[in-house]
Amino acid sequence: MKKLINEPSAVVDEMLDGMVSAHPDELRRLADTNVLVRNDAPVSDKVAVVSGGGSGHEPTHAGYLGPGMLDGAAAGEVFTSPTADEISEMIQACDSGKGVLNVVKNYEGDVMNFETAGELAEMESDVEVAEVVVNDDVAVEDSLYTSGRRGVCGTILVHKVAGAMADRGEELDEVKRVAEKVIDNVATMGTALTSCVTPEKGEPTFDLAEDEIELGIGIHGEPGVERVEMMSADEITERLTEKVFDDLSPSSGAEVLTIVNGMGGTPLSELYVVNRKLQSMMEERDFMTWDAWVGDYMTSLDMQGCSVTVLVLDDELKELLAHPAATPALTVQ
């Protein structure tokens, strides 16, 4: 399998340098770590919002660094949690004295290392640390790397909302409250048409037949709900979205934000075909789409496939989603 890389073991290191060299005024890398932070971190008199996790999900997380979203992003090796030491360095580098919110996707390694890192940062620098764990993937309860549900594309909405609340100058408990409000009201379900290929292994993580897809796939290629024969985009969209609706049970007339997220190897044209069906389902159910995002937000290397995310809104969430953000991967004016 061919990839635009040099040594497989250097991918994360070189990718991070490539990000900083694309955004030298906006981002910097903490010395001897795989942590990127806003260049102006710590931002005085502001709660910091940080995140991180294994690499391979770009633009997650470092693509969301900037005013109105994240202050720091810790990158692990591909599909591997960042170390507690590096996360702790990030927390301390981003804290202005007003505290730090860790936004953690629900994978055992991430949860453990962020927890340890928070304790380290509290001990070493007396940082006030709070944490939320995102578990928006409705496909499976417990999984290869999780107790409970996995955290996937809904995490971006937690970054956006918590980042906006912090940008407004609110206190840590308020920033945490709105992050949890997103987590309580967001659900995601994904599918893979093809496996991803990790740089180190150089071959597919799992096998899918030429006429087969996997519903409920994880963003590391973890098993989903079922393997089914290839279906049309409309049928796939229905299967994904029904499961999301089942979980959220929005009331008729509910306002929602939707995301059709590409897994990394899927052309944008196909994501728009999925969005067409998704929005027609919204109309049929009498839900009001307040905003519809279509693109690659939370990927799985070169996997072909997509996920559907729905967030049920209230006035506070709409205000925070509309709050300006300026990051490499997401701009809200």
Place this chain on the structure above:
Amino acid sequence: MKKLINEPSAVVDEMLDGMVSAHPDELRRLADTNVLVRNDAPVSDKVAVVSGGGSGHEPTHAGYLGPGMLDGAAAGEVFTSPTADEISEMIQACDSGKGVLNVVKNYEGDVMNFETAGELAEMESDVEVAEVVVNDDVAVEDSLYTSGRRGVCGTILVHKVAGAMADRGEELDEVKRVAEKVIDNVATMGTALTSCVTPEKGEPTFDLAEDEIELGIGIHGEPGVERVEMMSADEITERLTEKVFDDLSPSSGAEVLTIVNGMGGTPLSELYVVNRKLQSMMEERDFMTWDAWVGDYMTSLDMQGCSVTVLVLDDELKELLAHPAATPALTVQ
């Protein structure tokens, strides 16, 4: 080959509806056409900038519709020129009386149909039409569908600069002048690691061995300069960028905008690895990167690979590139 589509023949139609349903306030579709326009078109007292071409290059072109960039985008079927009739309808729908600039990529079908469409619009509605033809691909002189060089990712910079000049209220000849300035100072070279797969054909457009890549590939899979053994990302970046430098011959100290563009199936992480090497080459040559774009701007369906674009800047171009733009695929604040 699996794709997130319904009937292959319906892909373009459904993709366009999916785009409008993602951006209902910003975009609309002209009835019975594959043309999308800004919802507020024609924008009064403003030169309109329009473009178009075969589909399969998303977000090109409709992703660049909006204030500060394009007024209209005509989509052909996949890798097929839009018809002269539809282009003419677009021109007439976008004209406010101040004239229209056609931005055309240099492919025979596009050039012919835009020319005919311009004549039609002039005859039918007395629209003043001007045209520029983008030919930034330095790989080959003449090609499968071209006399002269092909138009590729540099086209986005023409959209940006001409769109900004129009947004400032300048006249058609001035908008055309700056579009030509971009064309005179931009060069691109691309590579494919894998072939694209069109929805209709459902199998690779061309064959590449597992250890082979093609340098100088076209965005429809047209033959490039040479097939070589798979190389490292750094070597590929050198080969592409050297050819771009040879064409542009920027003087030492020149300010440039660079693009590392993904072909549709390449993970963002790999594009950042390429950008790292590109920026180190810029430093070695003593060129100043004023801005570095990394992402999918001009794709070829699900092709894996990338292209490198360099635009040599002057003060006027920098001002126009920094002018605000608000489109689905590009936001400048």
